[in-house]
Each structure stands twice: as C-alpha cells, then as structure tokens.
Amino acid sequence: MTTRTLVSAADLARHRTAYRAVLGAVTALFLLAFAFPLYWMVTGAVKSPAELGQPTPTLIPQTFRPANYADAWQSLQIAHFFANTVKYAVGGWLIQVTVDVLVAYALSRLRPVLGRVVLGAMLASLMLPAAALLVPAYLTVVDVPLVHANLLNTPWALWLPGAANAFNIYVLKRFFDQLPGDLLDAAAIDGAGRLRTLWSIVLPLSRPILAVVSIFAVVGIWKDFLWPLLVLQDPRSQTLSVALSRLSTASYVTPNELLAGLVIASLPMLAVFLAFQRHILSGLSAGSLKG
Amino acid sequence: MAVLTAGATRPATAPAPARRAGRGARLRRRLADNLTAYTFMAAGLACFALFSWYPLVRGVLLSFQQDNLVTPPTWVGLDNFRHLFADPLFPIACRNTLQFTGLALVFGYVLPFAIAVLLNELRHLRGFFRVLVYLPVMLPPIVTVLLWKYFYDPGSGLFNSALRAVHLPTSQWTQSPTTAMVSLVLVSTWSNLGSATIIYLAGLQTIPGELYEAAELDGAGVWRRIRHVTVPQLRFVLLVMLLLQVVATMQVFIEPYQLTGTTDPNTITVMVLIYRYAFTVNYDFGLAAAMSLLLFAVLGAFSALYLWLTREAP
Numbered sequence: 382m383t384t385r386t387l388v389s390a391a392d393l394a395r396h397r398t399a400y401r402a403v404l405g406a407v408t409a410l411f412l413l414a415f416a417f418p419l420y421w422m423v424t425g426a427v428k429s430p431a432e433l434g435q436p437t438p439t440l441i442p443q444t445f446r447p448a449n450y451a452d453a454w455q456s457l458q459i460a461h462f463f464a465n466t467v468k469y470a471v472g473g474w475l476i477q478v479t480v481d482v483l484v485a486y487a488l489s490r491l492r493p494v495l496g497r498v499v500l501g502a503m504l505a506s507l508m509l510p511a512a513a514l515l516v517p518a519y520l521t522v523v524d525v526p527l528v529h530a531n532l533l534n535t536p537w538a539l540w541l542p543g544a545a546n547a548f549n550i551y552v553l554k555r556f557f558d559q560l561p562g563d564l565l566d567a568a569a570i571d572g573a574g575r576l577r578t579l580w581s582i583v584l585p586l587s588r589p590i591l592a593v594v595s596i597f598a599v600v601g602i603w604k605d606f607l608w609p610l611l612v613l614q615d616p617r618s619q620t621l622s623v624a625l626s627r628l629s630t631a632s633y634v635t636p637n638e639l640l641a642g643l644v645i646a647s648l649p650m651l652a653v654f655l656a657f658q659r660h661i662l663s664g665l666s667a668g669s670l671k672g
Numbered sequence: 673m674a675v676l677t678a679g680a681t682r683p684a685t686a687p688a689p690a691r692r693a694g695r696g697a698r699l700r701r702r703l704a705d706n707l708t709a710y711t712f713m714a715a716g717l718a719c720f721a722l723f724s725w726y727p728l729v730r731g732v733l734l735s736f737q738q739d740n741l742v743t744p745p746t747w748v749g750l751d752n753f754r755h756l757f758a759d760p761l762f763p764i765a766c767r768n769t770l771q772f773t774g775l776a777l778v779f780g781y782v783l784p785f786a787i788a789v790l791l792n793e794l795r796h797l798r799g800f801f802r803v804l805v806y807l808p809v810m811l812p813p814i815v816t817v818l819l820w821k822y823f824y825d826p827g828s829g830l831f832n833s834a835l836r837a838v839h840l841p842t843s844q845w846t847q848s849p850t851t852a853m854v855s856l857v858l859v860s861t862w863s864n865l866g867s868a869t870i871i872y873l874a875g876l877q878t879i880p881g882e883l884y885e886a887a888e889l890d891g892a893g894v895w896r897r898i899r900h901v902t903v904p905q906l907r908f909v910l911l912v913m914l915l916l917q918v919v920a921t922m923q924v925f926i927e928p929y930q931l932t933g934t935t936d937p938n939t940i941t942v943m944v945l946i947y948r949y950a951f952t953v954n955y956d957f958g959l960a961a962a963m964s965l966l967l968f969a970v971l972g973a974f975s976a977l978y979l980w981l982t983r984e985a986p
Contacts, residue, residue: 385881387897388793389888404794407801414862415804421830422819434828436836484716493709499717506724508975512923512943513968516950516960517727517734523741525722542723544716575708604812606926607943611951622814626930629818636822643815654803654810662802665870 419647426450426641433636446637453641457634461617462624463645469609469620470602472536473543477598478591480544485553486579490565500554503547511607518542519611538612543602549594556590557583593664596657603650621646731968734961741955752962762963764937765945769922771853772860772941776921780861780868781914787865788872789902802873806866816863817930821846824855824931846931849938856927856939864920868913875909876902908981915978919971942967 393400425433429444453459484503488496522532522542532538560583568578584591609620616627625642628634654661710717735752739745756762791801808816823830824845832842845855883901892900903910925943932939934948942963950960 384877385884386792386876386879387789387884387894387902389884393793393795400795403790404796407790407794408797411801411804415807418819418823419807422815425822436828436833438828438830438833480715480719483712487709487712491705491709491712493706493713496709499713502725503716503720504979506720506728508972508979509724509728510919510923510968510971510975512946512971513731513964514724514727515946516957516964517731518723519950520730520734520739520741520957521722521727526726541719545719545722545724547720550716575712600810606813607947622812625814625818629821629930639818640822643818647811647815650810650812651807654806658803662806662870663874665867 422640422647423644426453426637426644428637430635430637433640449637450641450645453638453645457628457638457642459621459624459642459645462619462621465619466603466621469536469539470599473540473602474595474598476540477544477546477549478595481546481549481553481594482579482584482591485550485557486583488550489554489557490583491575500550503545503550506545506547515607515611522612533612534615534618539602539605539609542608543598546598549598552594553587553590556587560586592657592660596653596660597664600650600653600661731961731964734958735965737958737961739957741957745958748958752958755959756962756966761937761940761945765940765942768853768938768940769924769942772857772924773918773921775854775857776860776924777914777917779857780865780921781917783861784865784868784913785872785906785910788869788876789898791869792873792876802870805869808863809866811863813863813926814930817859817926820859820862821931846939852932852936852938856924856931859927859931860921860924868917871909871913872906875906879905912978912981915974915981919974919978922967922971 421438424442426449427444427446428439428442429446432439432442432444487493488500493499522538524531532541564586565578565582568582573581604622605620606622606626609623610626613619613623616624619627621642625639625646628642629639734745736747736749737745738748738751787805791798791805794801826832826842826844826847829845831845835842843851846852879902883905884897887897887901923943924941925947928934928936928939928941928944929947934940934944934952940948946960946963946967949956949963
C-alpha cells in the first residue's frame with residue numbers, strides 16, 4: 382500500500398459503499414466534463430448542418446457523413462495549414478533545442494567569463510509577461526535591427542523568438558551541471574573536442590531531459606495563438622490555429638466542416654499526450670515550480 | 673550549490689604535462705574555453721538580444737514615441753499616456769480584466785485544489801482521472817474556445833438545451849452583458865485547471881502520512897485535517913500557483929477575442945485593447961506600448977515575487 386493520505390485505509394474499508402459511490406460519481410462527472418465535449422466535437426463533425434443546428438442536440442448522430450472531414454481537409458485547405466503548422470513545429474523544435482542546448486552546455490561546462498551575467502539576463506526574461514514584449518517584438522520582426530530583414534509571414538518570425546527560451550536553458554543547464562565530471566574529462570583526455578563531447582557523451586546522457594524539453598517545445602508551438610496571429614497575417618502562411626480563427630467567421634464555412642477542422646487540429650496534440658503522457662504529467666510537476 | 677566544483681573540469685585534473693607547463697598553458701586553455709563558449713552561445717545570445725532584451729528597451733522608448741510604421745517615430749513625451757487615460761475604453765478594459773482575474777480566482781483557484789485532494793483519496797483509476805483532467809490543457813486554445821462557442825449558442829447550444837431539458841431558465845451566455853464575463857471565465861477555467869490539478873497532486877504525494885495520523889489521533893475530522901495539515905503543507909505551491917494564475921489571467925486574450933470580439937465593451941480586456949490600438953484601428957504602436965508598459969509594471973511585480981520564491985525551490 383502507498384503512504385497514508387487524508388483518509389486512512391481503515392476508514393475507507395469501513396465506508397466501502399460510500400467510497401464506491403464517490404468513485405462512481407467522480408467517474409461520471411469527469412467523463413461528462415472532460416471527455417464528453419470531445420465526443421460531441423468528433424461526432425458533431427459527421428452530422429449534417431441541419432442536425433447540428435436543431436434546438437435539441439442528438440447524442441448519437443442521426444446522419445453520418447464522415448466525408449465532412451475530407452471536405453474540411455480539402456475545401457477549407459486544412460491540409461495546407463496542417464502542413465504549415467508541422468513545418469513551424471518541427472523547425473521551431475530543432476532550432477530551439479539546438480540553440481538552447483549549446484547555450485546551456487557552454488554555461489554549465491565551459492564556465493565562460495560573465496557566464497553568470499548572461500544566465501541572469503536570460504532568466505530575467507522569464508519575468509517579462511509576454512504582453513510586455515508583444516508590440517516591440519512585432520516591430521523587431523518587421524524590421525530586424527542591423528540586418529534590416531522583414532520576417533513577417535516567414536517561419537523565422539516564429540522560430541527565432543522561440544529559440545530565446547530561458548526556461549529550457551535553465552532546465553538543461555541544471556541537468557548538465559549534475560552529469561559526472563569524470564566522464565567528460567575522460568572524453569577530453571581521449572582527445573574529444575568540446576563539440577564531440579557534447580554530441581557523444583552529454584546528449585546521450587541527457588535523453589530524458591531532452592525528451593521533456595522537446596515535447597513542451599512542440600506542444601507550445603502547436604498551441605500558440607496570439608504571436609502567430611500577429612506575425613502571420615498572410616493567409617497562406619498561417620498556422621492551423623490562426624486559420625481556424627479566421628475561418629470561423631467566414632460565411633462559406635459550414636459548422637460541421639469547422640468542427641472537423643477543430644478535431645484535426647486537436648489530433649496531433651492528443652496523440653502526443655497519449656504517447657508521452659508520463660513525460661508530460663511528471664515533467665509538468667517537476668518543471669513548473671523550479672522555473 | 674549543486675554545480676560541480678571548478679576543479680572537476682579545470683586543469684587541476686588535466687594530465688601531468690599540462691600541469692607542469694604552468695600558467696601560460698592554463699591561460700591559453702581558459703582563453704580557448706571562453707572562445708568556444710561564446711561561439712556556442714552566439715546564436716542564443718543573438719536571439720535573446722533581438723527578441724527579448726532589445727524589445728524590452730524599445731518597448732519603454734516606444735511608450736514615449738509616436739510610431740505607426742509609416743512615418744519615422746517622433747518623441748511625444750507623455751502624450752501616449754495622456755491619450756490612454758483620456759480613452760473611455762481604458763478604465764473599462766482595466767475593470768474588465770480585474771473582474772476576469774477575480775472571477776477566475778473564484779472558479780479556477782479553489783477547484784483544482786479540491787479536485788486534487790479528492791483524486792488523491794481515490795484508490796482506483798488514478799491514471800485515468802489524471803489523463804481526463806489534463807485533456808483540455810492539451811487542446812489548442814482556439815479549439816477549446818470555438819467548441820465552447822457552439823455550447824454557448826443561445827438557440828442550438830448544448831447548455832441551453834440541457835437547461836431546457838430540466839425546465840430551467842436559459843441564458844444568453846456570451847451575448848448578454850450580465851453573463852458574458854462569467855462565460856469567458858468558465859471556458860478559461862475548463863481549459864486550464866488540469867495543469868494546476870496535476871501540480872497539486874504531485875505536492876500532495878510529498879505530505880508525510882504521519883501528519884494525518886497524528887491529526888486523526890488528536891481527533892481532527894477530515895475538514896480540519898485539510899485545514900491544518902494539507903493546506904499548510906502545500907502553502908508554498910498554493911502561493912506559487914496563485915501568482916502564476918494572476919499573471920496568466922491578467923493577460924487573457926483569446927477568450928474575449930474569439931467569443932465576444934475586440935469591440936464589445938462588456939468584455940474588452942487590457943490585452944484586447946493593446947491589440948486594438950496596435951493592430952486593428954489606428955496602428956498606434958506608441959499607445960499600445962504605453963499600455964503594455966503599465967501592464968508590465970503590474971505583472972512584473974508578481975513575476976519578480978514568483979522568481980524570488982522559486983529561486984531555491986526544493
């Protein structure tokens with residue numbers, strides 16, 4: 382048995398029926414509150430517009446039109462926006478992890494002059510609410526200082542700001558700090574350079590933390606809304622979230638097609654969640670309080 | 673500190689010849705390390721400089737400038753703030769935001785804690801409940817908000833259908849001034865309470881069982897055990913979550929943006945107004961920056977407190 386909690390095992394055993402009732406009530410309530418909306422979304426998408434619009438909703442679809450999903454995929458161009466979002470997520474993830482691992486490794490293992498100042502300045506950005514940087518960061522993307530490039534409607538407008546992730550750097554640095562120094566020294570004695578040590582020794586040892594950072598990077602990019610809304614105004618370049626927001630007010634989109642779009646936008650996240658449930662739930666409780 | 677001592681990677685443990693070579697070699701090694709380090713950090717430093725540090729400075733300067741991206745920015749002193757305070761929407765947006773944050777605390781702060789305490793007592797289906805409660809957090813926010821838009825529909829929406837089915841009065845939800853804000857808070861609570869619940873659950877598992885044992889021996893019932901054992905034991909997590917929630921809800925955007933639009937005075941919030949100033953009507957970036965600066969001044973205090981509290985978290 383696990384450690385004792387609020388109610389003792391003896392009390393639970395004594396009130397077995399009450400416990401069963403609570404368990405049943407919680408199960409029913411949770412299914413209703415958290416699973417039913419998803420069920421309604423998935424089934425709503427296969428209903429006909431007339432059935433979807435009737436004042437008493439049907440629990441089981443009376444009309445069954447799985448073709449609505451295909452319609453949304455093609456005629457709403459969900460396929461295009463899906464591909465966009467995958468591109469932003471994969472590229473953003475690669476850049477974010479590469480940049481942040483290099484910074485964290487340098488700060489943790491090479492201990493450069495002013496390293497603490499650099500780390501401090503990066504961590505200070507955690508204090509900035511996203512709202513504070515919205516307007517000036519947008520203006521920076523419109524006209525990047527020194528190089529005078531306009532990144533609007535390009536993937537770089539998401540990728541480069543995303544790479545400046547102080548939380549990742551902090552978490553990675555803490556992990557690198559705890560790797561056994563002897564092992565890295567041994568690699569150095571064997572003639573491995575810094576990059577080689579990072580690639581062949583540090584990264585393989587850091588798989589668990591890299592997994593957590595990667596999952597949160599991809600999920601973060603997929604869910605992001607406000608920043609892509611600002612910097613991807615050209616409909617062709619938009620993410621699925623921004624496109625859905627725009628389509629939701631377009632007159633030519635039927636509700637069931639839009640619902641199908643919502644389902645398609647959710648599927649990758651639900652797949653990631655079911656696949657990496659353990660990483661996500663434990664990473665959340667470990668990471669959030671140590672930021 | 674958990675960091676390994678400098679000696680572990682320094683020439684102290686380097687092979688004998690290097691040690692004999694003395695200060696010259698050590699200095700060269702140090703220089704090489706610095707060079708490598710800054711090469712490795714170059715991309716990261718550039719990203720932070722361009723998209724975090726520079727915008728911070730520019731945001732402050734921008735508050736005292738007029739900038740519309742067409743004509744070159746000009747210094748206007750405190751004009752932006754003057755315009756801001758003169759805008760009748762400004763106090764409305766502030767009041768709405770405070771109302772949203774307050775209501776979100778009423779619904780969204782106690783609920784995850786209560787759910788976590790309850791789930792921690794259940795001996796069955798624990799993984800199942802954790803997955804269910806976290807499901808909404810995984811949905812893209814736009815999906816959640818658009819889905820709830822259907823639920824809120826006064827005619828064919830689920831909520832009014834359910835109310836009609838049990839012969840209760842229906843509601844206009846987001847379309848009525850009196851219920852619009854509560855409707856937004858409900859969406860936000862549904863989509864966010866999962867993460868706080870999971871964090872509380874992790875915290876609950878660290879409470880030593882002896883404390884409950886002792887409290888029970890002293891005659892404390894369930895409520896008093898929660899009050900005198902659970903809450904004090906989790907007070908650090910509770911405080912941190914409070915700060916995080918306030919900072920997050922004060923920046924609420926997508927719910928009003930998508931459910932009630934950027935012009936509805938009943939639900940316009942600070943972030944929506946900033947968005948309006950900069951990106952819809954007047955492209956007045958200076959005015960938007962001035963408002964962002966005020967929001968930052970308020971939220972920065974909360975964030976600083978959060979960072980200070982968690983700097984040496986166990």
